[in-house]
Amino acid sequence: xxVVLGAIGAGHLTGGVAEDETPATGSSHMVPTSAPGDTPSxxxxxxxxxxxxxxxxxxxxATVAGRARETTGPGAYAYVHVQSWxxxxxxxxxxxxxxxxxxxxxxxxxxxxxxxxxxxxxVPVPTVPEASTSDTTIxxxxxxxxxxxxxxxxxQAPLLAFQLADQQPLSEGPRGVLRAVADLYRSxxxxxxxxxxxLKVLADTDGVDYRGTVVDRSGRSGIAxxxxxxxxxxxxxxxxxxxxxRLLSYERVExxxxxxxxxxxxxxxxxxxxxxxxxxxxAGAIP
Numbered sequence: 001x002x003v004v005l006g007a008i009g010a011g012h013l014t015g016g017v018a019e020d021e022t023p024a025t026g027s028s029h030m031v032p033t034s035a036p037g038d039t040p041s042x043x044x045x046x047x048x049x050x051x052x053x054x055x056x057x058x059x060x061x062a063t064v065a066g067r068a069r070e071t072t073g074p075g076a077y078a079y080v081h082v083q084s085w086x087x088x089x090x091x092x093x094x095x096x097x098x099x100x101x102x103x104x105x106x107x108x109x110x111x112x113x114x115x116x117x118x119x120x121x122x123v124p125v126p127t128v129p130e131a132s133t134s135d136t137t138i139x140x141x142x143x144x145x146x147x148x149x150x151x152x153x154x155x156q157a158p159l160l161a162f163q164l165a166d167q168q169p170l171s172e173g174p175r176g177v178l179r180a181v182a183d184l185y186r187s188x189x190x191x192x193x194x195x196x197x198x199l200k201v202l203a204d205t206d207g208v209d210y211r212g213t214v215v216d217r218s219g220r221s222g223i224a225x226x227x228x229x230x231x232x233x234x235x236x237x238x239x240x241x242x243x244x245x246r247l248l249s250y251e252r253v254e255x256x257x258x259x260x261x262x263x264x265x266x267x268x269x270x271x272x273x274x275x276x277x278x279x280x281x282x283a284g285a286i287p
Contacts, residue, residue, distance in 0.1 A: 039087065039095065040120050042253045042268045043237060045224055046212035054210035054225065058203035061223060065245025066196035072287050075279030077103040077110065078189045079287055083121030086270040099125045102187060103283035104146040111283035112139040121273050122218045128284065148187045155193035157200035164201065174207030175227040178236050182250040182272065189277035195245040214239055216249040218273055228255070249273050 079102070086096045097117035104110030113128040115136040132138045149167045154160040167183050168176035181198050184190070190198065202208050202225065211224040222239035229236070235253045240246065251271035278287030 040085065040268055042266055043214055043251065045214060045226065045237065048209045054208055055203045057210045057223065058199050061240060061242065061245050062196040062199035062203060064243065065199055066192055068192045068244040070191055072189065072278035075281045077105050077280045077283050079103050079278050079280050080187060080189060081276040082186060082272050082274050083123065084272045085120045087268065097121060099123065101128060103280065104148065107143040108146040108148060109143040110141045110146045150184060153184060153188060153190060153194045155197050157197045157204065160197045161201045174205050175229040175236050177201060177205045178208065178227050178238055182238060182247065185247045185274050189279060199245055220248050222248045247274050
């Protein structure tokens with residue numbers, strides 16, 4: 001999979017028309033790589049607690065997730081809706097804001113819609129058009145072409161941990177595990193057992209810190225965990241729904257100050273809001 005947002009994760013699934021993919025209209029129009037908007041601030045987190053407490057919190061949340069009721073019915077297509085923001089890659093470069101929706105079937109065929117946003121998410125987006133427009137690109141994937149690394153996430157935590165290693169290399173340590181979970185949610189509607197397994201993998205990962213309750217950028221209250229890396233220069237943060245164990249948001253922060261920031265203060269690199277997921281009988285339908 002190709003890089004999404006430069007800073008986040010393993011796959012820009014909906015950012016344009018790649019090789020062996022067919023735009024719905026036959027147009028060569030591509031999604032612009034940037035959109036105007038102010039730079040958001042990092043989420044404010046509580047202090048780091050006892051590592052043993054981190055594991056206890058994640059195990060408890062995994063139990064809650066495993067007991068949650070599935071909220072979507074069966075369907076031929078998995079559906080995922082996210083909105084994302086990323087800082088410019090150089091001084092003076094514009095940030096990127098996108099609304100991304102993906103439908104994909106078991107044979108890895110599917111449809112994607114990517115809309116350029118004029119401001120940082122969350123942003124209300126109307127119904128996805130049937131064809132590409134000046135702001136939205138519709139991509140149709142032939143069988144086998146949806147770039148999903150993990151086809152069927154395991155409900156067993158040890159097996160899921162091996163699958164996540166295909167998403168992010170083990171050499172990345174705890175931040176790789178957290179990023180792999182964030183990537184997984186970008187392409188999958190995880191059922192309660194799968195969500196529980198993902199939380200158990202995090203619970204068994206040394207270096208993940210419990211950061212208490214936080215309100216994400218969509219106004220949703222959640223349980224935050226983080227991983228610091230690069231000698232304390234980088235922080236990855238994930239926020240989970242306390243009632244269902246579902247990932248609500250993910251962000252990456254430069255703690256020592258971005259090179260593009262005159263103040264050299266901690267700077268947000270990128271974030272993703274996971275807005276909806278489920279299963280549908282047709283590509284383009286909203287569960």
